[in-house]
Amino acid sequence: MTPVTAYKDKHVAVFGLGGSGFATAQALVAGGARVLVWDDNEHAREKARAAGLRIENLATIEWRDFTSLVLSPGVPLTHPAPHWTVLKAREAGVEIIGDIELFCRERRKIAPKSPFVAITGTNGKSTTTALVSHLFRSFGFAVEVGGNIGTPILALQPPAQDRVHVIECSSFQIDLAPSLDPSVGILLNVTPDHLDRHGSIENYAAIKARLVRNADQAVIGVDDKFTLAIADELRKAGRPLTLVSVTQPTIENGVVLDGPHIMRRAEGRSSEIADLAGIASLRGAHNGQNAAAAVAALGSLADDLDRLRKGLQTFPGLAHRLEEVGRKGKVLFVNDSKATNADAAEKALLSFDKVFWIIGGRAKQGGIEPLRPLFSKVVKAYLIGEASEAFAQTIGDAFPFEICGALETAVPSAARDAEASDIAEPVVLLSPACASFDQFSDFEKRGDRFREIVKALLAAETQV
Structure with missing residues (x-):
C-alpha cells in the first residue's frame, strides 16, 4: 500500500x-x-x-x-x-x-525523482505496460505494475528512488489526474472509443494528451492524426520527446519499426535495436509499436542491446491478446478476446494470412465495416452473439460464414474447417470486434471459455 x-x-x-x-x-x-x-x-x-x-x-x-x-x-x-x-x-x-492524482501528489512529497512510467492509448496500453515492466525487471529493477491493468495504484508499494512504477492509465483515470507528471509518459494511439463518456473524439484525444504534456520524457506514437498533433504541440513547446512509428521508418529522430526490426533513428540515420521476428508474444505491427514504445521508455538502458534483446525474447505476452493457446495438427488457435472493437481486430487480421475468424458479441459503433479491406484474409467466419445478423449483412458474399450463436458451436466448427482445408498454416482466431457483455461478464471470461474449448479439443485428439 x-x-x-x-x-x-x-x-x-x-x-x-x-x-x-x-x-x-x-x-x-x-x-x-x-x-x-x-x-x-x-x-x-x-x-x-x-x-x-x-x-x-x-x-x-x-x-x-x-x-x-x-x-x-x-x-x-x-x-x-x-x-x-x-x-x-x-x-x-x-x-x-482520482487515485492516480493522489499517487502523483504523494510521489512529489516523498520521492519526487522516483521512476514513474505512465502509459495510455486506445489500444495496446496493457501489453506495453506489461512489456515495460518486464524489461525493467530484466535490467534488475524492482518494479511495481498496476493501475488500469489490474492492481490499483495505491495498493502498490510507495514511490522510492530504487523502485519503478509502471502504470497503465485509462482516459477516465487521466481525466481525474490534473497534475499527472510521470518521469516517462507513453501515448500509443488515439482512435474512437468511450465517446459516450467524453462527448467527442477531440475531447477524448485532449484528455489522453494530458498524460504526456507534463512528463519529463514523452514517448508518442505518431501514426494517427491525433497523436501526431499532440506530438507537434509538445515539440513546439520544447518538451523532451521521443517519436515512435510503425508506418514512417524514415522519420528524422525516434524509434521505428522497419519490417520486424526495431530501429533507432538519429539525425536521419538508422541503427538496429532488435529483431522481433519469431517472438510470438510480439507478433504484428501493433505489437511492434508496443515494443518500440517500451524500448523508448528505457532511455539509455536500451543501449545495452544484449540485455534488451533477451528481455524482448523472454516476454511472455498477455492473456487474451493474440495469445497462442494450442495447436491441433497444422491448425493454430489464437485467443484475441481483448479485441473488443474493429480497430483492435484489425491488428489481429493484419498478423495472419489465412484466418478462420470467430467474431461477434455486442457490437460497437461502426461494427466490422472498417475491416472490409482485410476481408480477403478471411477463409470463413463463425458468428456469435447479438451482432450475428448485423455482421452477416455486412459480410454479404465477401466470404463464407456460419451463424453459430455461441463459442461452443463456433470453435469446433472452425477447427473442423481449418483442419480440412488445404492451407498450410490455418489459424482459428477469436478476435470478436465486439464487447462481450451479451454472453460474458468481460472479455477475460470470453477468452477463458475459448481456451477451455480448445484444450478440450486437443485433449480429445490425444485420446483417439
Missing part, C-alpha cells in the same frame, strides 16, 4: 468502492486523512464497513467541510451527465480527483 500522507488530517469523501475506490480509501486512512466513503451498492458498503471504513451517505453531508472528492474512474465526470456527487462537489468548490 501507498499511504497518502500528503492528505494527513484533511477531510476527504470517496465515492465508488470497487477495487480502486476501496484501495484509495484505505490508503487515505493509512496516511492520516479523515475519510467518508459511500457506494450505491449495499454489498460494497458492507465490505467497507467490515474493513473499518467510515460509511456515510454523501448526499447528506456538508460538502464545504471537505478538501476533495475522490471519484471512482467508472463514475461519470462529464458525460453523458455528471454524477450527482460531482454536481454537489462543484457547487461547494470541492476539487474532484
Whole structure:
C-alpha cells in the first residue's frame, strides 16, 4: 500500500468502492486523512464497513467541510451527465480527483525523482505496460505494475528512488489526474472509443494528451492524426520527446519499426535495436509499436542491446491478446478476446494470412465495416452473439460464414474447417470486434471459455 500522507488530517469523501475506490480509501486512512466513503451498492458498503471504513451517505453531508472528492474512474465526470456527487462537489468548490492524482501528489512529497512510467492509448496500453515492466525487471529493477491493468495504484508499494512504477492509465483515470507528471509518459494511439463518456473524439484525444504534456520524457506514437498533433504541440513547446512509428521508418529522430526490426533513428540515420521476428508474444505491427514504445521508455538502458534483446525474447505476452493457446495438427488457435472493437481486430487480421475468424458479441459503433479491406484474409467466419445478423449483412458474399450463436458451436466448427482445408498454416482466431457483455461478464471470461474449448479439443485428439 501507498499511504497518502500528503492528505494527513484533511477531510476527504470517496465515492465508488470497487477495487480502486476501496484501495484509495484505505490508503487515505493509512496516511492520516479523515475519510467518508459511500457506494450505491449495499454489498460494497458492507465490505467497507467490515474493513473499518467510515460509511456515510454523501448526499447528506456538508460538502464545504471537505478538501476533495475522490471519484471512482467508472463514475461519470462529464458525460453523458455528471454524477450527482460531482454536481454537489462543484457547487461547494470541492476539487474532484482520482487515485492516480493522489499517487502523483504523494510521489512529489516523498520521492519526487522516483521512476514513474505512465502509459495510455486506445489500444495496446496493457501489453506495453506489461512489456515495460518486464524489461525493467530484466535490467534488475524492482518494479511495481498496476493501475488500469489490474492492481490499483495505491495498493502498490510507495514511490522510492530504487523502485519503478509502471502504470497503465485509462482516459477516465487521466481525466481525474490534473497534475499527472510521470518521469516517462507513453501515448500509443488515439482512435474512437468511450465517446459516450467524453462527448467527442477531440475531447477524448485532449484528455489522453494530458498524460504526456507534463512528463519529463514523452514517448508518442505518431501514426494517427491525433497523436501526431499532440506530438507537434509538445515539440513546439520544447518538451523532451521521443517519436515512435510503425508506418514512417524514415522519420528524422525516434524509434521505428522497419519490417520486424526495431530501429533507432538519429539525425536521419538508422541503427538496429532488435529483431522481433519469431517472438510470438510480439507478433504484428501493433505489437511492434508496443515494443518500440517500451524500448523508448528505457532511455539509455536500451543501449545495452544484449540485455534488451533477451528481455524482448523472454516476454511472455498477455492473456487474451493474440495469445497462442494450442495447436491441433497444422491448425493454430489464437485467443484475441481483448479485441473488443474493429480497430483492435484489425491488428489481429493484419498478423495472419489465412484466418478462420470467430467474431461477434455486442457490437460497437461502426461494427466490422472498417475491416472490409482485410476481408480477403478471411477463409470463413463463425458468428456469435447479438451482432450475428448485423455482421452477416455486412459480410454479404465477401466470404463464407456460419451463424453459430455461441463459442461452443463456433470453435469446433472452425477447427473442423481449418483442419480440412488445404492451407498450410490455418489459424482459428477469436478476435470478436465486439464487447462481450451479451454472453460474458468481460472479455477475460470470453477468452477463458475459448481456451477451455480448445484444450478440450486437443485433449480429445490425444485420446483417439
